[in-house]
Structures are given as C-alpha cells and as structure tokens.
Amino acid sequence: xxxxxxxxxxxxxxxxxxxxxxxxxxxxxxxxxxxxxxxxxxxxxxxxxxxxxxxxxxxxxxxxxxxxxxxxxxxxxxxxxxxxxxxxxxxxxxxxxxxxxxxxxxxxxxxxxxxxxxxxxxxxxxxxxxxxxxxxxxxxxxxxxxxxxxxxxxxxxxxxxxxxxxxxxxxxxxxxxxxxxxxxxxxxxxxxxxxxxxxxxxxxxxxxxxxxxxxxxxxxxxxxxxxxxxxxxxxxxxxxxxxxxxxxxxxxxxxxxxxxxxxxxxxxxxxxxxxxxxxxxxxxxxxxxxxxxxxxxxxxxxxxxxxxxxxxxxxxxxxxxxxxxxxxxxxxxxxxxxxxxxxxxxxxxxxxxxxxxxxxxxxxxxxxxx
RNA sequence: CGGGAGAUGUCAGAGUGGUCGAAUGUGCCGGUCUUGAAAACCGGUGAGGGUAAUACCUCCGGGGGUUCGAAUCCCCCUCUCCCGGCCA
Numbered sequence: 001x002x003x004x005x006x007x008x009x010x011x012x013x014x015x016x017x018x019x020x021x022x023x024x025x026x027x028x029x030x031x032x033x034x035x036x037x038x039x040x041x042x043x044x045x046x047x048x049x050x051x052x053x054x055x056x057x058x059x060x061x062x063x064x065x066x067x068x069x070x071x072x073x074x075x076x077x078x079x080x081x082x083x084x085x086x087x088x089x090x091x092x093x094x095x096x097x098x099x100x101x102x103x104x105x106x107x108x109x110x111x112x113x114x115x116x117x118x119x120x121x122x123x124x125x126x127x128x129x130x131x132x133x134x135x136x137x138x139x140x141x142x143x144x145x146x147x148x149x150x151x152x153x154x155x156x157x158x159x160x161x162x163x164x165x166x167x168x169x170x171x172x173x174x175x176x177x178x179x180x181x182x183x184x185x186x187x188x189x190x191x192x193x194x195x196x197x198x199x200x201x202x203x204x205x206x207x208x209x210x211x212x213x214x215x216x217x218x219x220x221x222x223x224x225x226x227x228x229x230x231x232x233x234x235x236x237x238x239x240x241x242x243x244x245x246x247x248x249x250x251x252x253x254x255x256x257x258x259x260x261x262x263x264x265x266x267x268x269x270x271x272x273x274x275x276x277x278x279x280x281x282x283x284x285x286x287x288x289x290x291x292x293x294x295x296x297x298x299x300x301x302x303x304x305x306x307x308x309x310x311x312x313x314x315x316x317x318x319x320x321x322x323x324x325x326x327x328x329x330x331x332x333x334x335x336x337x338x339x340x341x342x343x344x345x346x347x348x349x350x351x352x353x354x355x356x357x358x359x360x361x362x363x364x365x366x367x368x369x370x
Numbered sequence: 371c372g373g374g375a376g377a378u379g380u381c382a383g384a385g386u387g388g389u390c391g392a393a394u395g396u397g398c399c400g401g402u403c404u405u406g407a408a409a410a411c412c413g414g415u416g417a418g419g420g421u422a423a424u425a426c427c428u429c430c431g432g433g434g435g436u437u438c439g440a441a442u443c444c445c446c447c448u449c450u451c452c453c454g455g456c457c458a
Contacts, residue, residue, distance in 0.1 A: 002420095002427050009427095012439045015388070032438045199418090329418080 071278025308337030
C-alpha cells in the first residue's frame with residue numbers, strides 16, 4: 001500500500017520536471033492514471049480493515065495484571081487488611097436514611113420532584129458537611145503533591161473514548177441533546193484527558209492531579225439496587241485523584257494513592273477494609289483495582305467508598321498520552337482513584353457517628369471546616 | 371445568537387497549483403571570541419508513525435472534493451479574535 005503510494009508520489013514529481021523541460025507527458029500520464037486506478041481497491045480494503053480492527057479494539061477491555069486474583073465476581077475479591085476497629089454500639093444502630101430523616105439532613109422527596117428518582121437534596125448541616133468534606137479531601141490530596149484542578153463537568157465524545165466509557169458504555173451516560181457533550185460520570189475523565197493527545201517530558205512525570213466534581217450516572221442495569229437512601233444516585237459529588245505516571249513507576253504511585261485514600265478514612269475515624277478486586281470484578285479499563293470499603297454499622301456491612309485503579313497503558317493508548325523516553329515516544333501509565341466519594345462518606349459518618357437519640361457527631365478533623 | 375477577520379514549525383510571520391515539509395525573524399543546541407557571561411559571528415534545528423538504523427508514509431485547524439500533482443482551488447465542520455446582543 002505504502003509502496004504503491006510512494007511510486008505515485010515519485011511519478012507525480014517527475015511530472016513537474018517533464019513540464020519544465022518541455023517533454024512529452026502523455027505517456028507518463030497514462031502510467032500514473034493506471035497506477036491510481038489500481039490503488040483504489042487497495043486503499044478501500046486497507047481502510048475497511050483498519051476500521052474493523054479499530055471497532056473491535058475499542059470494545060476490548062483491559063487485560064488484568066498477572067498478580068490479580070482469579071475470580072468471577074465480588075465474592076472472589078481478596079481482603080488485604082482491615083483498618084480501625086468498628087465501634088460497638090449499646091443500642092441498635094440505625095441506617096442512614098432513618099438518621100437523615102430524623103435530622104432533616106436529606107430531602108429525598110424534593111430531590112425527586114426537582115429531577116427524578118435517585119436524586120436528593122442535602123439540607124442545612126448536611127449540605128455544610130458535604131462542602132467541608134470536599135475541602136478536607138482536596139486539602140489532604142494537595143498536601144500529598146496533587147495539583148488541584150477545576151474542570152468542565154461536560155466532556156466531548158473523544159475524551160470519553162479516551163478513558164474507556166465510550167463506545168461501549170454510552171447507555172450509562174447522560175448526553176446533552178444536540179451537542180457532542182456528555183455529563184461526566186467521574187472526574188477521571190476530564191483529569192486523565194487533560195493530556196489527551198499530548199507528549200510529556202519524562203521529567204514532568206508523575207503528573208498528580210486532584211479535583212472535585214459532581215458525577216452523573218444513569219445507573220442503567222442497577223434497577224432495584226440501593227434504591228433506599230443515598231448510596232446509589234444519578235448525581236453525586238466526588239473528589240478524584242488522577243496520576244499520569246512513568247510505566248516503570250506506576251506501581252509505587254498506585255500504592256501511594258491507595259494509602260492516601262485509606263489515610264483519609266482513618267483521619268475521619270471511619271473503619272474500613274482494603275480489598276483487591278478479582279479478575280471478574282475489574283472494570284473495563286483497569287488492570288488492577290483496589291477498593292476501600294467503609295463500615296456501615298446501620299447496614300451491618302462494608303460498602304465501597306473508593307476505588308483505585310491502575311489502567312497501565314490502556315487509557316494512554318486510547319487517549320494517545322505519551323512521554324519522551326530519549327528520542328522515542330512511549331505510552332504513559334494512567335491511574336485514578338476516589339478520595340473520596342462524598343455522599344457515601346456522609347452516609348458513613350451518619351451511621352458511625354450516631355448517638356442513641358439519633359443525633360450525629362461531627363468528626364474532629366472536620367470541625368475546622370464547618 | 372447576528373456581523374466581520376482569521377487558523378502555517380517554540381513563537382512571530384511569508385507563501386494562491388509542481389523546483390514547498392515550507393522563506394525570514396525568533397527561540398533552542400553546538401562552536402568561535404571572552405577570566406566568565408552578554409553582544410557579535412559561524413553551523414545545526416518542525417512534528418507524528420515506522421525501522422536495529424535507513425528507507426518509507428502522514429501532517430500547513432478537522433473532514434470531504436477537484437487534479438497526474440493541493441498549505442495554495444471548491445464544499446462542510448470546529449475553534450480563535452474583533453464588533454453587537456445576552457448573561458454569572
């Protein structure tokens with residue numbers, strides 16, 4: 001294909017010479033025309049093959065790392081450690097929606113009225129707690145070297161493809177009518193794609209970014225799950241960490257991110273466990289994922305509050321994020337993780353810090369933020 | 371949203387059908403000079419893919435078209451700037 005193209009180029013070049021020298025060009029023209037004719041089916045075939053390959057490639061999930069435990073679903077995830085002992089209650093701990101009602105913290109009905117089901121309104125102290133948590137998370141991340149960014153909450157299709165949400169998961173996204181824009185399902189999308197189609201200098205790595213954004217998810221396919229309360233909403237706030245790392249050093253960045261998220265929970269006094277996802281439970285883009293699950297005494301179970309993933313070069317390939325390794329351009333590794341999901345943190349605070357009369361204490365570290 | 375202008379290498383800015391991957395300036399790298407630096411002078415220097423390295427392919431905002439041949443001509447889109455409207 002390229003050879004034929006090269007010949008074509010060479011012949012066209014000759015044309016100019018012949019013209020200048022006043023030579024006869026009819027013969028040459030015939031030859032060029034023939035070559036061009038012959039190339040058309042070739043080109044067509046090459047283009048089709050390329051398109052087909054591309055389509056298939058975009059629908060392929062990432063390969064799990066060799067170290068990822070085998071397994072089909074969350075039942076096979078591996079608990080790595082527990083942090084903080086759950087407190088013992090001398091009364092029956094309530095679930096967060098009951099506490100929310102008693103304290104007037106969450107207005108579920110009006111959230112539904114304003115939008116639809118799975119939307120809610122935080123009121124008064126809960127709204128201030130939301131804001132305090134965002135600030136606490138951002139400040140903590142900044143102290144670990146993450147640059148704080150404030151990004152668009154809508155991104156175009158190219159960016160969603162870069163991080164792996166498109167084309168396969170379009171049904172999970174809210175699309176803006178008449179625009180090439182989607183409401184972001186996570187800040188991972190804008191933060192990672194900050195460097196879409198860019199080539200970084202090696203010394204710029206790792207790029208550590210954090211940002212607060214609301215996240216919008218249709219939650220298609222989770223009908224009937226977590227319909228009660230604030231665990232699974234169409235819109236929720238999250239502070240995200242994203243790292244663009246040198247491929248040789250993404251593992252240490254990953255560890256650092258997991259530790260940071262865990263430290264935040266510890267600082268809030270929230271018991272949690274660190275869980276490594278098995279192959280079957282990994283998301284589309286992830287090569288390795290560690291979830292942090294916070295203890296909810298009202299529900300008497302651990303629930304996911306943070307998910308930290310190393311996508312290796314999976315997103316980098318899609319988003320064309322490279323770095324200069326000497327003279328060569330190589331793919332970076334991209335990592336992302338929540339630190340933390342704000343709504344679920346409020347849920348955890350309500351359930352863990354509840355008193356027998358239904359009132360709720362505010363964790364010590366948050367007091368200066370409120 | 372309406373009217374006008376524009377999009378070219380790090381940046382600025384020429385280039386209107388072949389000798390253009392692209393003048394010139396600037397920046398950057400190397401050298402001469404200097405105790406050192408600056409200035410001056412000389413030389414080198416666009417990007418992406420590909421390769422062991424060459425070849426080779428692609429790229430003048432994006433997509434399509436005309437042509438043997440397009441940065442240059444035609445169509446569509448996007449973005450930027452200026453004027454007006456609207457607005458946090």
